[in-house]
Amino acid sequence: MGNARDGALGEIVAKVEQRVADGEKISIGMIQAVAGQRMAGPMLLFPALIVVSPLSIIPGLPSLVGLTTILVAGQVVLGHEKIWLPRWLTERCLSSRQAERLMSFLKPVSATIDAMSKRRWHALVSQPIRRAGAVVCVLVGAIMPFLELIPFTSTGAGAIIALFGLALTARDGMVALAWIGLVTGMIGVAALLLV
DSSP states (O other): OOOOOTTOHHHHHHHHHHHHHTTOOOBHHHHHHHHOTTOHHHHHHHHHHHHHSGGGGSTTHHHHHHHHHHHHHHHHHTTOSSOOOOHHHHTOBOOHHHHHHHHHHHHHHHHHHHHHOOSBOGGGGSHHHHHHHHHHHHHHHHHHHHHTTSTTHHHHHHHHHHHHHHHHHHTBHHHHHHHHHHHHHHHHHHHHHHO
8 A cells, every 4th residue: 555645644534534434444454554554653643643532431442552652653763664563453443433433533633733734844853853752652652551540641641642643744843842842741740740
């Protein structure tokens, strides 16, 4: 399958929607087929958006997204060109009803994101920053199973991963800067709560 055009989140969402209309179920494998194996950004962004969406209340979903994040971001840290995921993970699917709810959430979100993001400030999405950001995503992914115990906290973790995935997908350094601000702010809040 060909890669979706970099930065065109709406185009990726449209391709996913077309596959759903053709009877295919939304899975990690389907997203990977649409985005391409070289596209780590969408492989971080889409699962994280599921956790940000109303579907975050599904038991076990944040843990599954956390595991996917660890595997994808871990390969970015190691500098892998292609993203490999185990078959048992790529075949996990959303039900038809869940897919419908997700698409109704993603369509307006992707339109807004596409209107605001563009390729700029390339230094902030360069390889060293990609790897450093991926380390943060691995750590966030690792705590997501524990966040299931506290309602809605997995949404914040999903937002961190989604914003980083968007920066990579759109190659938008301004989004990367916003991501750095979000992570710094959350670290600050956590430090205040622990003091």
